[in-house]
Amino acid sequence: MSQNILCTQNPVNDKEALDALLKDKRGQQYYDEMTRLEVDTAALSKSLNDTCHSRIRTWLELCAHCGMCADACAFYLSNEKDPKQVPSYKIQSTLGEIVRRKGNVDNALMRYAMDVAWGKCTCCNRCGLYCPFGIDMGVMMSYLRGLLFSQGFVPWEMKIGSGMHRIFRAQMDVTVEDWVETCEWMEEEWEDDWPGLKIPVDKENADIMYTVNAREPKHYPEDIAEAAVLFSIAGENWTVPGEGWEETSLAMFAGDWEGSQLQAQSVYDAMDRLKPKRMIVTECGHAYRATVIEGPYWTGQKSGKTPIETLHYVEWVAEALRTGKLKIDPAKKIKEPVTLHDSCNYVRNGGLSQCGREIMSYIAEDFREMTPNGDHNFCCGGGGGMNGIGKYREERNTGQKVKRDQILATGAKLVITPCHNCWDAIRDLEEVYKIGIRWSFLKPLLLDMVIVPEHLKPKEE
Amino acid sequence: MFKKILFATTGTPSCDSAARVAFDMAKRYNAELVTINVFGVPSRSFSQTVTDIRTGDEVDLHDDRLEEIKNELEKTYVQLIKDYTPCETVVTVGIPHTEILRLARKKEIDLIVIGARTSAEENENSVNRHIVGRTLQSVARSARCPVLVIGRTAASFWGGISNIVFGTDFSKASDEAFKFAFNLAQTFNSSLHLFHAIDISADPFEITKNQEVIEDRIRDAREKIRSKYLSKMEGFNDYEIDVWEGIPYVEIVKYARESFADLIVMSHHTKKMDPEKAVLGSTVEQVVLRSNAPVISVNHPARQKKQ
Numbered sequence: 001m002s003q004n005i006l007c008t009q010n011p012v013n014d015k016e017a018l019d020a021l022l023k024d025k026r027g028q029q030y031y032d033e034m035t036r037l038e039v040d041t042a043a044l045s046k047s048l049n050d051t052c053h054s055r056i057r058t059w060l061e062l063c064a065h066c067g068m069c070a071d072a073c074a075f076y077l078s079n080e081k082d083p084k085q086v087p088s089y090k091i092q093s094t095l096g097e098i099v100r101r102k103g104n105v106d107n108a109l110m111r112y113a114m115d116v117a118w119g120k121c122t123c124c125n126r127c128g129l130y131c132p133f134g135i136d137m138g139v140m141m142s143y144l145r146g147l148l149f150s151q152g153f154v155p156w157e158m159k160i161g162s163g164m165h166r167i168f169r170a171q172m173d174v175t176v177e178d179w180v181e182t183c184e185w186m187e188e189e190w191e192d193d194w195p196g197l198k199i200p201v202d203k204e205n206a207d208i209m210y211t212v213n214a215r216e217p218k219h220y221p222e223d224i225a226e227a228a229v230l231f232s233i234a235g236e237n238w239t240v241p242g243e244g245w246e247e248t249s250l251a252m253f254a255g256d257w258e259g260s261q262l263q264a265q266s267v268y269d270a271m272d273r274l275k276p277k278r279m280i281v282t283e284c285g286h287a288y289r290a291t292v293i294e295g296p297y298w299t300g301q302k303s304g305k306t307p308i309e310t311l312h313y314v315e316w317v318a319e320a321l322r323t324g325k326l327k328i329d330p331a332k333k334i335k336e337p338v339t340l341h342d343s344c345n346y347v348r349n350g351g352l353s354q355c356g357r358e359i360m361s362y363i364a365e366d367f368r369e370m371t372p373n374g375d376h377n378f379c380c381g382g383g384g385g386m387n388g389i390g391k392y393r394e395e396r397n398t399g400q401k402v403k404r405d406q407i408l409a410t411g412a413k414l415v416i417t418p419c420h421n422c423w424d425a426i427r428d429l430e431e432v433y434k435i436g437i438r439w440s441f442l443k444p445l446l447l448d449m450v451i452v453p454e455h456l457k458p459k460e461e
Numbered sequence: 462m463f464k465k466i467l468f469a470t471t472g473t474p475s476c477d478s479a480a481r482v483a484f485d486m487a488k489r490y491n492a493e494l495v496t497i498n499v500f501g502v503p504s505r506s507f508s509q510t511v512t513d514i515r516t517g518d519e520v521d522l523h524d525d526r527l528e529e530i531k532n533e534l535e536k537t538y539v540q541l542i543k544d545y546t547p548c549e550t551v552v553t554v555g556i557p558h559t560e561i562l563r564l565a566r567k568k569e570i571d572l573i574v575i576g577a578r579t580s581a582e583e584n585e586n587s588v589n590r591h592i593v594g595r596t597l598q599s600v601a602r603s604a605r606c607p608v609l610v611i612g613r614t615a616a617s618f619w620g621g622i623s624n625i626v627f628g629t630d631f632s633k634a635s636d637e638a639f640k641f642a643f644n645l646a647q648t649f650n651s652s653l654h655l656f657h658a659i660d661i662s663a664d665p666f667e668i669t670k671n672q673e674v675i676e677d678r679i680r681d682a683r684e685k686i687r688s689k690y691l692s693k694m695e696g697f698n699d700y701e702i703d704v705w706e707g708i709p710y711v712e713i714v715k716y717a718r719e720s721f722a723d724l725i726v727m728s729h730h731t732k733k734m735d736p737e738k739a740v741l742g743s744t745v746e747q748v749v750l751r752s753n754a755p756v757i758s759v760n761h762p763a764r765q766k767k768q
Contacts, residue, residue, distance in 0.1 A: 022509065025521045157508055171507060185566055189603050192761060219503050219555050250507060387506035424506045458633070 007033035009040065009152040011256060012163025021163065026390050027156025037152050039110055044151060045103030052099060056143060059135040060096050063088050069127035069137065074378045075120055078401040087127035087137045090116050095144040110153040117145050117255075118155050119392035122383030122399070124344040129375065138349070141384075145255030154254055155389045161250025162259045169266045170214040170246040179245055182217040186225040193458055199228045202274060203239035208316075209276035209308075210240050211247040211267060211291070213284045213420045226443040227282065227313075233450055234325035238280075244270025247281050248420075249290035253385030257298060264295030271307045279310040283441045285343030285419035286383070288312045288350055312346045314355040314418050317442055321362045332449035334364045339412040341370070341403075341426060342377035343419035356418070359442065363449060368410040378402050380417070382425030400429045408435055415439045462648060467570040468496045469561045469600070472534050473515060477541060479576035479611035482755065484542045486574070494548040496538070497564055499557040500530050511554045527552045558599035565604060571763070573604055577612040577749045597746065601729040601758040607641055608729075608758045612749040622649040626722040626754070628656050628713045630744075631685060634728035638759040639690050642726035646697070653700045654720045655690055657682045658712035679704045710747035722754040729758035 005020070007030045012018050024030050069087040070076050076085040083089060094113040098105050125138030148154055149162070164171050170179075183199040191197045200206070208231070216223045224240075231238045244266040251259030271279060281288050292310045301307065311319075320326040340356050347353045353374035360367040370377065381400030386392055403426075407415055417423040417439050426439040468483035470476040487494035501511030501520060513520045520526070531552040539545045553560050565573055577597055601608045627642040629635040646653040659678050668674050682704040694700065701720070705712045717725050729745040749756045 023523055023525075025523060026509070160509065161507055185563065188566075188605075189562070215503075215507075219559065221559060382506065388508040390505070390508055390510060393505070421506065428505065 004033040004037055006030045007037055007152055009037075009150065011149075011166060011259065012159060013166050015167060018160065018163045018167060021156070021160050024156070030156045030159070031391070034111060034153065035107065037107060037110075039105060039107055039151055041104050044098070044105070044147065047147060047150060048099060048103050051146075052143070056095075056140055057099065059133075059140060060092070060099060062133050063092065063135060064133070066132065068130050068132055072127040072130040074122075074124070074126070074381060074402040075395070075399045078381075078399045085120060087121070090120055091137055091140050091144070095140055095147075098144075098147065110148065110151060113144060114148055114153045114155065115392075117141055117148060118158065118385060118389055119395045122344075122379045122381070122386050124379035124383050125349055126344070126376070126378065129348065142252075142255065145253075146257055147255070149255035155385075155391055157388050157390065158250065158254035158385055161385070161388070162254040162256035165249065165251040165256075165259045165263045168214075169244070169263060171248050171250045172214040172218045174214045174217050174246075176243050176245075179217050180242055182221050183224060183240060186221050186228065190225045190229065194229050194232065194456055195458055196456070197225075197228055197232060199224065200239045202242045204274050206237050206239040206274065206276045207278065208236050208238040209271065209274055209279045210238055210282070211245055211270075211279060211287075212240070212282045213248045213287055214246050215420055216282065223282070223441070223443060226447055229456075230320075230326065230443060230446060230450070232456060233452060234320045236325070239274060239276065241267075241270035241274055244268075244273075247287035247291050248284060249286065250385065250388075252286065252290045252294065260290060260294070261298040264291050265299050267291050268295070268299060268301075268307050276308060279306065279308055280316045281310065281312050283313045283418040283420065283423075283443065285345035285421055287420075289345040293350060312350065312352055312355070313442070314346070314352060314359060317446065318355040318358040321359060326446065327451040328362050328446075328449050329451050333362075334414065334445065334449070335366065336414060337366045337368050337410065337412040338364045338414045338416060339368045339370055339407060339410040340373075341380060341407075341415055341417045341419075341422050342374055343417075343422050344377065344379050344383055345419070347377060348375045356416075360416075363445065368412050370406040370410055378406060380419075380422040380425035381429065382421060387421055387424055387428070396425075397428075397432050400425065400432065404429055404433050404435060407437060413437050416442060416445065418442050462645075463490050463492045463572040465493045465495070465568060465570045465572075466490075467561070467565050467568065467573045468494060469557075469573060469575045469596075470496060470498055470534070471514060471576070472498050472500070472530075472537060476576035479574055480538055480541055482609065482611050483574040484538070484545065484548075486572075487548070488544060488546060492572075494546070495551065495564070495568060495570070496534070496548055497551045497553070497561055498530065498534055499553055499555055499560045501554040502556060503554065514557070522554060557596040558603075561596070561600050562603055565606065571606045573600060573606060573608045575600060575608060575610055577610050577746070597749075598729075598743070601745065602760060605761050605763060610745075610749045610756045610758060612752065612756070622651045622723045624652050624654060624720050624722045624724075625649075626654045626656055626713070626717045626720055626725045627690075628658070628709075628716075628725060628727045628748075629686070629690075630657070630709075630728070631689065632728060634760040636689075637762055638726050638728040638757075639693075641757070641759045643690075643694060643697070645724070645726070646699070651699070651723070652720075653694075653697070654716070654722070655686050655700060655702045656713065656716050657686060657704045658709035658716075659704065659706040660709050661706050662708045675706050679706065710744045710751065713744070713748050714751045717748075717752050717754050722752075725752060725754050725756045727756060727758055728760050 073087050079085045094116050121141050123138045123141050128136040187199045249260050249263050296304050381403050386396045417426050466487050501513050504512045509522050510519050511522050531550050625646050686702050727745050
């Protein structure tokens with residue numbers, strides 16, 4: 001057996017192991033150890049026998065190498081049409097190889113597969129949309145990630161992320177106390193401008209249970225306050241859960257299905273406990289995918305759905321504008337050219353493309369679609385975890401060229417990004433390519449243009 | 462007067478004047494001093510790297526680095542401060558104003574001392590300038606305690622305070638600033654100069670073209686100062702009331718100079734601003750950048766402890 005300390009097949013389940021990983025600068029020791037990580041071929045082979053069923057095997061066989069997926073891939077296009085970036089090649093040379101060899105593969109192949117699974121694919125699933133056979137590359141790439149995780153071949157930041165979920169039930173080290181404290185703090189800080197503002201924690205039988213991304217309490221608490229203000233203006237009866245507040249899942253990006261299940265279950269437990277009518281997910285794409293689309297399967301929900309109806313934030317905003325719960329001051333609509341970036345996870349893979357358009361029709365005077373858009377949009381370039389992985393930073397930056405050109409073609413300087421990950425990626429894109437754009441979530445924009453009812457206005461004498 | 466002072470610093474020379482004031486005040490009032498340095502802003506999503514505020518570089522985040530920065534910071538102030546007294550030093554990463562406000566709340570701080578960028582710092586990177594401007598604005602706007610902003614290097618230090626200028630725009634936040642200024646004037650036996658500037662820079666209808674209109678407004682404002690503030694100053698006679706017209710920040714700076722102000726007290730209650738505009742900032746920030754006197758921004762009643 002190898003003498004590895006940091007890079008092993010074991011998931012991170014305790015603080016000690018997590019801290020050891022965090023101490024390793026940029027994963028140097030971790031990746032060095034990975035070169036000596038033995039592949040447990042027996043376990044891999046058994047895993048394939050148990051979980052690689054006819055669907056994936058058929059897909060692998062069925063691929064006619066027609067290349068329709070090539071032009072669908074942002075990485076293929078950004079890398080001067082490098083044949084090694086053709087989605088079909090990417091999956092055949094990795095998962096295909098592992099399946100053909102029945103798991104009898106070596107360390108080099110596993111590391112190559114890792115570089116492909118996290119460094120050449122964001123699981124945006126655009127290729128799947130263009131495959132004449134309906135082969136879903138995204139599903140296969142996720143499956144590959146699962147196999148790689150189980151063998152310990154996973155990028156350093158993903159191992160940390162999955163560990164965070166296992167330990168904190170959050171993607172960052174935010175405890176329940178930190179979270180509740182942050183809600184109280186935001187209530188205090190914002191109540192001067194918004195009299196009577198409340199962020200109700202653990203209120204039972206509310207109409208809405210709102211869940212967030214750990215980045216909000218950790219770094220951007222105003223996002224929570226903004227959500228609270230908008231819910232108040234809309235007159236919603238809402239709450240946040242004390243436990244089970246974190247919606248995201250780096251565990252999903254890591255291919256850590258056990259961690260993913262634990263995370264999604266914590267949210268469903270909060271639903272059981274508080275019995276809200278509906279749940280609303282913050283402006284985050286993969287959070288929606290993890291907890292609303294995949295989560296029910298990870299946790300064995302018989303209906304295949306979340307225990308209660310769940311909406312993405314854009315669905316709620318569209319509904320609130322449609323029903324007049326939120327009213328926009330026509331004079332304050334966005335006047336400058338503005339474009340909208342569709343998050344792959346809830347648009348192409350979640351079917352919510354119309355929500356964004358509906359919202360734009362209320363708030364923007366000069367809305368400019370990217371081409372292509374909606375279900376056919378290109379990934380921001382940082383999806384599937386690639387944003388946060390140092391090892392694949394260059395690959396990510398290169399992959400963003402397609403998104404950069406799409407944005408430039410609209411002529412808009414403001415890009416609305418109702419997804420944490422896309423928001424980050426577009427921010428980084430501006431840092432790398434300096435094309436002179438600004439980027440924003442919906443909440444701060446809405447706050448600037450919504451009509452505020454009298455009782456929520458601060459009294460100046 | 463102050464029991465717990467929080468000194469927020471970037472650790473660069475631009476904060477040296479603020480450091481002197483903070484350490485000096487802590488000593489003078491026998492207050493507990495806490496220093497906070499938010500050295501990096503989160504970047505690259507959930508990655509373990511941050512953008513160093515001073516250099517704009519992407520750096521790794523680990524405990525050793527935080528410890529190194531802490532030691533370096535303490536060393537800087539041991540050298541800079543004549544009678545250095547050890548204090549708690551917090552080095553962290555995050556959005557600077559968020560972390561400063563979070564700590565101020567947690568530690569029940571009753572005065573935040575913060576440095577402001579000045580025009581002499583052209584060599585500093587743009588990330589820094591941008592963030593410092595935004596931080597100052599956000600901290601001053603939201604803090605539940607007075608925020609002392611030290612701008613110009615020539616700022617007078619916290620010694621005797623003979624003249625306090627209170628600049629008001631008659632807002633609710635200004636009421637809180639007044640309470641603080643008056644309390645200070647009583648404590649230090651200083652003269653209180655109550656001042657309002659009539660803004661003639663933003664006058665789309667050009668009403669102020671007419672000198673009589675300006676003079677009417679001056680009269681009204683003087684009356685307002687009397688009714689709003691003098692009524693609360695019973696028994697206190699060492700005051701002056703003045704109303705000038707012009708661009709408010711220019712007038713306040715001029716007035717402060719003429720009144721030999723040791724301190725300017727104002728409110729900084731502007732609502733959230735576009736970060737790009739916030740770099741130039743509000744009247745308060747302009748005063749900070751231009752005046753030789755330190756500026757204290759007060760916007761809210763002190764935080765009431767929750768039962």
